[in-house]
Amino acid sequence: MHTILICDDDKDIVSALDIYLTSEGYQTLKAYNGKEALKAVEQNEIHLILMDIMMPELDGIRATAKLREGSNIPIILLTAKSEDSDKILGLNIGADDYITKPFNPLEVIARVKSQLRRYTSLGGAEKSPGLLTVGPISMDDSAKQVTVDGEPVALTPIEYNILRLLMNHPGQVFSSAQIYEQVWNDPAYGSENTVAVHIRHLREKIEINPADPRYLKVVWGLGYKMDKGGV
Amino acid sequence: MRALRDNLALRAAAWVLFVAAVCGAAFFGQKCLFALAYTWNGDWTTTYAFERMLMDREGQVRDYLQYQVDLNAGELDFLDREQYSTWLEGTQAALAPENTNFRYEILSEDGSEVILTNGSETDGSLEEQVTGVFYGVLEVQDGQVLLDSKGDQAAAYSSTESSMEGTVIWAVTERAVLRCGVLQPDQMTAQDEFYDLSTLYDTYADHFTWYVALLSVFLTGALLLLLFLLWAAGHRPGEEGIVLSSPDRVFSEVWLIALLFGTLLLFWTLARYEEQASWWVNRGDQDMFPVLLAAGTAAAGAWTALAAGFLRTVTVRLKARALARTTLLCRVVMFLGRRLWEFFRDLPLTWKAVLSFFLYVIAIFFADHLWPFRYWYPLPGVIINLAVLLGLCWWSAGFWRVRKGTEVIAAGNLNHQIETAHLPGDLKRHAEALNNISGGLTNAVNEQMKSERFKAELITNVSHDLKTPLTSIINYVNLLKTTQQTDPTAREYIDVLDRKSQRLKKLTEDLVEASKASTGALAVNREKIGLVQLLDQALGEYEERLEGKHLTVVRTVPEGECYVYADGRHLWRVMDNLLSNCAKYALEGTRVYIEIFRGKGSVGLSVKNVSRDPLNVPPERLMERFVRGEESRTTEGSGLGLSIAKSLTELQGGTFQLVVDGDLFKAIVTLPQSS
Known part of the structure; x- marks a missing residue:
């Protein structure tokens, strides 16, 4: 049983999240500004915090910074500010994830689960040889198995091969043609959008929000890459 | 000083004092002139009046002799004799020493014998008594006594001429010498004209310094008063600046004519005055002096008052810079000049x-x-x-x-102002008009930029405020969906709510993006990217959506990669919007033609599809915000897609073009080629 602190100045949002999280079996605490959140963290054992940014008294960014001084509780920022600069600021200050408003409650739950799994069970997982890890995604090449936050994911062989290529070179951009040549072992003529379609399927399987991927990223006009997480 | 200046009573008093001072100066000036007239040549015996008087006395002596000669000639009848005797006696009395200070002696031609004298021997010789000896030669011709006055030049009369024999009697003596003179002032006994002249001379000689001193005092006083009056002229108590009073408003010419007339009158008066004064002065007669002095003082005072008034009004006009304005001639000339200039200028x-x-x-x-x-x-x-x-x-x-x-303005620097100083008239007007245009344009552009920025900020803020309630709506709609409604109508309603809330979400996102893109508030990171690669990636993303609408993509790309210089994420949004447009508005079961073609220094991408609904909107309107092919607004889409695509393309230095041909919809994106 995990305790989640929901902090937002809009009470309706707090109660809606409360309903969703409670129905998923989590225990919840409510706070309506940054100060209350800090107080709640002091007084209770909390496993994850959902925090709005624009709040009276103490905003989410300052509260996160304060919390990070002595705690590594996962913090997910819920923000109406959708600009990249706001996201970067939040993540740099110590937040683990962000969700822009208006959010999909299912995505919130998925991200909460992901963060909790990593915080509680996978925190100190030792790396075995042949295990590739990028963020929450792990690939055991010997078992041909891919897990996201510990949950196994079923991939087709082509998807698996594409993912392995990208995970072997995290941060490196591969064009569609390169991926095609390496995975299909064929010249890339006529491949056109084949790779793109596969990548999209792959994204849908390993990303929480495929429209806003965190790890398997599209570099438009250049290709695809595996990112270690971030914006 | 200011209080002094603005005191009107004081100024009136100053005027009176000024006129008085001028009169005083004139009075003592005349006195000085008179004194000078008497003392100019030395003492009183050298005055013209003395000379006249001496001549008169010499004449009297001649007359005396004439009467004697006439009587001695014995040719007169009784009445004449009586008459001549009376005259002789009168002359004798006038020349008597008790009646006059004039002394004479008539000597024989050789000077050895005194024939006739009015002096007495007890008083000493003539030289001892008189101030100076004057000579004359008396001659009798045909019974007429002639006197040739030689003045005090004894040398002119030489004794060498005295060769003639002469005796006592006049009748036989043809030539005789007249010696005469006037007693020294201290020896004078009679109250005659010489005594008067001597006294007059003494008075003037003694008082001359005083006259000069008083003249200087009055002149200085008058000058100081005039300066004060000129300085104070035009000021009014309680009013700033110079005020023109009514005498200052009449044309200057009136004053000038008055002054000219006054001056002419003065000259005429002076001429008469000079005539009279010299006559009386030369006679040594003081009786008319008061009249002369009064007349001279009055004339000088009147003229000076007039001249001072003229000076004052000119000063006031100059101070008020109104001299030209209040002068008829100047006004006429200025009016004509201005008219001529205006005529030429226009x-x-x-x-x-x-x-x-x-x-x-x-x-x-x-x-x-x-x-x-x-x-x-x-x-x-x-x-x-x-x-x-x-x-x-x-x-x-x-x-x-x-x-x-x-040229600078045309190049876009709307703040540029053309320097209009020292420009010829017509060019100056031209430059001013250009400056006005540029100023107006600058204002318009600034206003527009300000309003665009304001709009972008407003939209961003509003969208933030919209997002929070929208979050609640979406969340609670989702919660409603999980409540397992048994009523199918309720489920239908919830579906509507769900759809609309999702649409609202999309709309707010697009709204922010559109406003940012159109105001250029987006960061653009341009780099070399492959357009074909991007197209394939985009098609990969859209494959299923397009297939779902039974749309077939016909893709035509040139050999090899086409590199463009653009921001990949923004370009993806352009492509995203174009493809989503196809998915939304293209007629199902048709083909979508996508072509990449190389241009001159640019790469073009065109997307062609057949619209499901008739496009009765011109392409320009389609690119405006919130405009869609159909106006019902029931279908999905915010109506911002094309506007965003256009703005983003232009942000990356490209062009975005729409062509509508019947139901054929064609979008052409042109981007700069990457070298």
Whole structure:
């Protein structure tokens, strides 16, 4: 049983999240500004915090910074500010994830689960040889198995091969043609959008929000890459 | 000092004092003149009056002798004799020592014998008694006694002439010598004209210094008062600046004419005065002096008052800078000049040029061929030509400046102001008009930019505020969906809520993006990217959506990659919007033609599809915000897609073009090629 602190100045949002999280079996605490959140963290054992940014008294960014001084509780920022600069600021200050408003409650739950799994069970997982890890995604090449936050994911062989290529070179951009040549072992003529379609399927399987991927990223006009997480 | 100046009573008193001082100065001036007239040549015996008096007395002596000669001749009848005897006695009495200070003696021609005298021997010789001895020669011709006065020049009368034999009697003596003189003032006994003259002289000689001193005092006083009055003139208590009073408003010419008339009168008076004064002064007669003094003082005072009034009004007008305005002649000249100038100024430029040319030709003709200038030929013509050349240079320099300024404005620097100082009239007006245009444009552009920024900020803020309630709506709709409604109508309603809330979400996102893109508030990171690669990636993303609408993509790309210089994420949004447009509005079961083609320094991408609904909107309108092919607004889509695509393309330095041909919809994106 995990305790989640929901902090937002809009009470309706707090109660809606409360309903969703409670129905998923989590225990919840409510706070309506940054100060209350800090107080709640002091007084209770909390496993994850959902925090709005624009709040009276103490905003989410300052509260996160304060919390990070002595705690590594996962913090997910819920923000109406959708600009990249706001996201970067939040993540740099110590937040683990962000969700822009208006959010999909299912995505919130998925991200909460992901963060909790990593915080509680996978925190100190030792790396075995042949295990590739990028963020929450792990690939055991010997078992041909891919897990996201510990949950196994079923991939087709082509998807698996594409993912392995990208995970072997995290941060490196591969064009569609390169991926095609390496995975299909064929010249890339006529491949056109084949790779793109596969990548999209792959994204849908390993990303929480495929429209806003965190790890398997599209570099438009250049290709695809595996990112270690971030914006 | 200011209080002094503004005290009107004081100023009136000053005027009175001024006139009084002038009168005093005139009075003592005349006194000085009189004194000078008497003392100029030395003592009183050298005055003209003395000379006249002496001559009169000498004449009297001659008359005395004449009467004697006439009586001795014995040719007179009784009555005449009686008459002559009376005259003789009268003359004798007048010449008697108790009645006059004039002393004379008549000597025989050789000077050895005194024939006749009015002096007595007890008083000593003539030389001892008189101030100076005057000589004369008496001669009898045909019974007439002639006197040739020699003055005090004894040398002129020489004793060498005295060769003639002479005795006592006049009748036989043909020539005799007259010696005469006037007693020293301290020996005078009679109250005659010489005594009067001597006294008069003494008075003037003694008082001359006083007269000069008083004259200086009055003159200085009058001058100081005049300066004060001129300084104070035009000021009014309680009013700032110079106020013109009614005498200052009449035309200056009136004052000038009055002054001229007064001056003429003064000259006439002076002439008469001089005539009278010299006559009386030369007679040594003081009886008329008071009249003369009064007349002279009055004339001088009156004229000076008039002149001071004139000076005052001119000063006031000068102080108020109104001299030209209140002068009829100046006004007429200025009026005519202004009219002429206005006439010339308002002529069309062509006429001005023609007129200037003819003026130039006439001026050159006059300078080269007409009398006073021909003398220096060709200097005047050269000077005129140089002046014209300078004028042309001035005009050209001004025109150049205006042209340069216009180019700067045209290049986009709307804040540029053309310097209009020292420009010729017409160019100046032209430059001012250009400055006004540029100022107006600057304002308009600033206003527009301000309003765009304001709009973008407003939209961002509003969208933030919209997002929070929208979050709740979406969340609670989702919660409603999980409540397992048994009523199918309720489920239908919830579906509507769900759809609309999702649409609202999309709309707010698009709204922010559109406003950012159109105001340029987006960061653009341009780099070399492959357009074909991007197209394939995009098609990969859209494959299923397009297939779902039974749309077949026909893709035509040139050999090899087409590299463009653009921001990949923004370009993806452009492509995203175009493909989503196809998915939304294309007629199901048709083909979508996507082509990449190389242009000159650019790469183009065109997307063609057949619209499901008739496109009765011109392409320009389609790119405006919130405009969609159909106006019902029931289908998905915010109506912002094309507007965003256009703005983003332009942000990356490309062009976005729409062509609508019947139901055929064609979008062409052109981007700069990457080298």
